[in-house]
Amino acid sequence: MQAMQHLFGIADLEPEQIEYLVNLGHSFIDINRRPLKKAPTLRGKTIINLFFENSTRTRTSFELAGKRLSADVINISASTSATKKGETLLDTGMTLAAMQPHVLVIRHSVAGTCEFLADYLDNTAIVNAGDGAHEHPTQILTDLLTLKQTWGSPKGKVITMVGDIAHSRVARSHLLAAKKLGYQMRVVAPKTLLPAEIERYGCEVYHDFDAALPGSDAVYMLRVQTERLTDNCCFPSIREYHEAYGLNRTRLKAAGEGALVLHPGPMNRGVEIATDVADSVHSHVLAQVEHGVAIRMAVLAALCGGHEQAHDEAARKRRTKRAMEEDAMQSKEGLWP
Amino acid sequence: MTDTILFDHATVSMALDQMASNIAAADVYLVGIHRGGAKVADALQQRIQADGHHIYRGNLDISFYRDDLDTIGPNPEVRPSELPFDISGKHIWLVDDVLYTGRTIRAAMDELFDYGRPASIRLAVLLDRGGRQLPIRADCHGFEHMAPANCSVDLHISTTNQWHIEQRQVK
Numbered sequence: 316m317q318a319m320q321h322l323f324g325i326a327d328l329e330p331e332q333i334e335y336l337v338n339l340g341h342s343f344i345d346i347n348r349r350p351l352k353k354a355p356t357l358r359g360k361t362i363i364n365l366f367f368e369n370s371t372r373t374r375t376s377f378e379l380a381g382k383r384l385s386a387d388v389i390n391i392s393a394s395t396s397a398t399k400k401g402e403t404l405l406d407t408g409m410t411l412a413a414m415q416p417h418v419l420v421i422r423h424s425v426a427g428t429c430e431f432l433a434d435y436l437d438n439t440a441i442v443n444a445g446d447g448a449h450e451h452p453t454q455i456l457t458d459l460l461t462l463k464q465t466w467g468s469p470k471g472k473v474i475t476m477v478g479d480i481a482h483s484r485v486a487r488s489h490l491l492a493a494k495k496l497g498y499q500m501r502v503v504a505p506k507t508l509l510p511a512e513i514e515r516y517g518c519e520v521y522h523d524f525d526a527a528l529p530g531s532d533a534v535y536m537l538r539v540q541t542e543r544l545t546d547n548c549c550f551p552s553i554r555e556y557h558e559a560y561g562l563n564r565t566r567l568k569a570a571g572e573g574a575l576v577l578h579p580g581p582m583n584r585g586v587e588i589a590t591d592v593a594d595s596v597h598s599h600v601l602a603q604v605e606h607g608v609a610i611r612m613a614v615l616a617a618l619c620g621g622h623e624q625a626h627d628e629a630a631r632k633r634r635t636k637r638a639m640e641e642d643a644m645q646s647k648e649g650l651w652p
Numbered sequence: 653m654t655d656t657i658l659f660d661h662a663t664v665s666m667a668l669d670q671m672a673s674n675i676a677a678a679d680v681y682l683v684g685i686h687r688g689g690a691k692v693a694d695a696l697q698q699r700i701q702a703d704g705h706h707i708y709r710g711n712l713d714i715s716f717y718r719d720d721l722d723t724i725g726p727n728p729e730v731r732p733s734e735l736p737f738d739i740s741g742k743h744i745w746l747v748d749d750v751l752y753t754g755r756t757i758r759a760a761m762d763e764l765f766d767y768g769r770p771a772s773i774r775l776a777v778l779l780d781r782g783g784r785q786l787p788i789r790a791d792c793h794g795f796e797h798m799a800p801a802n803c804s805v806d807l808h809i810s811t812t813n814q815w816h817i818e819q820r821q822v823k
Contacts (some may be wrong), residue, residue, distance in 0.1 A: 348764060349767060355716075356717070616721070616726045
């Protein structure tokens with residue numbers, strides 16, 4: 316298996332690498348449940364969390380993951396960074412890299428930020444913690460670990476994903492992972508929340524939630540990003556959205572007895588998910604949060620370890636900067652590459 | 653290339669019997685080190701339980717405690733450590749298959765202390781092959797065999813549960 320230098324997205328990972336990270340994450344769950352939550356794996360490593368978008372759970376999750384493996388973790392958010400004083404992204408990146416961290420964890424609202432910085436920063440592993448509507452690989456690995464607990468393997472299972480598919484990096488990364496690992500995605504949304512030509516990803520497309528439910532092994536609700544949508548007229552009202560696309564007890568029953576409920580958080584109760592469903596035994600939302608820490612431990616350990624093996628640059632299958640810039644432009648406009 | 657079977661199934665089996673009788677006590681806390689040590693601990697557990705003693709079993713995976721992450725990277729086959737009992741104040745037997753440099757044992761002791769403060773830790777190994785790099789010794793061992801540094805010594809368990817210990821020249 317190819318050693319990993321960066322984690323940009325699911326698109327760059329081989330199926331074996333995905334399984335490796337999920338299995339590694341599985342073995343880290345235990346450390347988080349002990350009375351003494353610390354292992355010396357990453358002693359002497361420095362990790363910088365660079366967050367240009369607001370985030371509570373992902374940042375906390377990365378911070379805990381690093382700290383519980385004994386790394387030194389520093390958090391920088393856009394509001395406190397020199398970006399406010401007019402520094403460019405590249406200068407911020409190069410400044411931080413000059414301080415010799417081992418890992419830079421980056422969240423940014425523009426797709427391709429991590430790949431862009433990686434071209435300029437040597438010796439620093441870069442982890443994508445969400446870039447625009449592009450990818451959010453650690454969330455997908457987290458979901459796969461959660462599903463592994465119940466299913467063993469996701470192969471042949473059906474995951475029905477509902478909500479704002481067009482703006483969702485989680486949706487995009489899941490569609491890519493589904494192809495690699497052999498599970499089926501159904502996407503459910505009004506046309507206004509679906510990107511054009513989504514069928515290309517090999518998923519089934521529904522506009523009627525109730526039609527998509529039978530045969531679903533898991534129902535994955537996405538947050539309605541109300542802050543982005545209200546003035547965009549993607550749907551008439553929150554109440555109408557909840558009626559048509561919200562997960563309630565009746566719909567959960569239609570999906571079947573064993574169906575799991577997933578949500579990447581934060582949940583909007585009464586919008587995409589009804590309160591009683593969010594608190595039901597079917598809901599694995601809190602398990603997802605717990606596994607998130609374990610997965611991020613696995614990712615950090617995988618990127619910090621094994622560096623004396625020669626890295627095969629060509630095998631990284633990097634796209635050209637030009638292609639990524641085009642991706643980034645399209646993502647700004649809400650389109651997908 | 654010199655591959656030698658040092659000890660065959662019958663000999664290993666007798667050694668395990670002997671180790672079990674040395675370890676047996678009213679309450680035994682056996683902690684195996686993945687993967688070979690866990691197998692040895694299982695075998696010891698069977699033998700000690702047959703004599704009517706109560707066994708508490710746990711397993712450790714010491715991958716996250718190793719001192720060579722930089723060179724080899726995380727082990728892809730890490731299993732979760734399971735210690736289903738509180739180790740504080742207990743007399744723990746740490747079990748491994750082959751004792752060599754002592755680094756694995758040091759890592760295992762580090763990990764044990766992250767779970768609690770045992771009253772004592774003792775070490776049982778199936779084979780002591782010499783070549784220690786740390787001040788660690790086994791309190792109970794099945795065999796002693798001084799293997800040259802250019803050889804690997806491994807416990808092999810076949811699919812039909814036949815155990816043997818093999819020495820193989822690697823350099």
